[in-house]
Amino acid sequence: MAILGKTKICPFKEDPSLIKKINYKEHKFLKKFITDQGKIIPAHVTGVSAKYQRLITNEIKKARVIALLPFVVDPRQN
Amino acid sequence: MKFYETTYILHPALQEGRLNDIIKTIQKKAESLGAEFLYSDNWGRKKLAYLIDKEKYGTYIFIQYKISNLNNLKELNSELEHNPNVLRYLNIKIEEQDIVQNFEKKEDEIIPIKEEKASSESTDKEEKASSESTDKEDKASSDTDDQNNQSEEDKESNTENSGEEE
Numbered sequence: 356m357a358i359l360g361k362t363k364i365c366p367f368k369e370d371p372s373l374i375k376k377i378n379y380k381e382h383k384f385l386k387k388f389i390t391d392q393g394k395i396i397p398a399h400v401t402g403v404s405a406k407y408q409r410l411i412t413n414e415i416k417k418a419r420v421i422a423l424l425p426f427v428v429d430p431r432q433n
Numbered sequence: 434m435k436f437y438e439t440t441y442i443l444h445p446a447l448q449e450g451r452l453n454d455i456i457k458t459i460q461k462k463a464e465s466l467g468a469e470f471l472y473s474d475n476w477g478r479k480k481l482a483y484l485i486d487k488e489k490y491g492t493y494i495f496i497q498y499k500i501s502n503l504n505n506l507k508e509l510n511s512e513l514e515h516n517p518n519v520l521r522y523l524n525i526k527i528e529e530q531d532i533v534q535n536f537e538k539k540e541d542e543i544i545p546i547k548e549e550k551a552s553s554e555s556t557d558k559e560e561k562a563s564s565e566s567t568d569k570e571d572k573a574s575s576d577t578d579d580q581n582n583q584s585e586e587d588k589e590s591n592t593e594n595s596g597e598e599e
Contacts, residue, residue, distance in 0.1 A: 379523075380440075380495075417523060417525065419482070420521070420523050421440050421442065421493075421521060421522075421523045422442065422481040422482045422483060422485060422491070422521060423482060424482050425482040425483050426482075426483060
C-alpha cells in the first residue's frame with residue numbers, strides 16, 4: 356500500500372478492544388493476518404504496528420502447533 | 434506458584450465414556466504431581482488444520498492450573514507425550530490475570546446477541562406480513578438515534594400499505 360501512496364492506520368490503535376483478541380485461541384480472528392496459503396502477511400501490507408505484529412506472529416505460531424491454523428495450504432489440493 | 438495453561442487434542446475415535454475416563458486420569462495424574470486446577474473446558478470435536486497421525490478431527494481439552502515445581506511440570510508433559518490417545522499438546526505459561534474465572538458470564542454475553550438477531554429477523558418478517566403491529570414494536574424498542582430512520586421506514590411502509598389497500 357505504501358507504493359500507492361496510501362497510509363493505513365493500525366487496526367489495534369483504531370480499536371484497542373481488538374488487542375485482547377490477539378491470542379492463539381482466537382484462531383478465527385488471526386486468520387485475517389495469514390494468506391490463503393497460510394503465510395503470515397507482512398505488517399506493511401496490513402498496516403499493523405510493529406508492537407502488535409510481534410504479538411500476532413507469536414500467537415499464530417502457537418496456533419499452528421495445536422492445529423488451529425495451518426503451516427501450509429497447498430492450493431492444488433482444493 | 435506459577436500459572437500454566439495446556440491444550441491437548443485427544444483421539445477422535447474415543448467415545449464419550451472412554452473420553453471422560455482419559456480426561457479424569459490425566460487430571461488425577463496432574464493433581465498427584467501437585468497441580469491445582471483453576472479452570473477446565475472441553476472445546477469439543479474440531480477439524481484439524483492439518484493431519485496429525487493421519488487423523489482429520491480431534492477433541493480439544495483446555496485446562497488452566499498452577500504448579501510450584503518445574504520438574505513436576507516436565508513429568509506431566511512427558512505423560513502427555515507418551516499417552517497414545519493424546520495427538521498433540523501445547524503448554525504455555527500465563528499470568529494470574531489471564532485465568533478464565535467467570536465462564537458463566539461468557540454464556541450471558543452470547544445469549545443477548547442471539548436474541549437481538551432473532552428479534553431483528555422477526556421484525557423484518559412481521560413488517561412484510563403486517564405493518565400495524567411492527568409500528569408499535571418499533572416505537573417501543575426504538576432509541577433516540579434510531580427514531581429518525583424508523584420514522585422514515587414507517588412512512589415508507591405506510592405508503593406501501595396505502596397503495597395496497599387502494
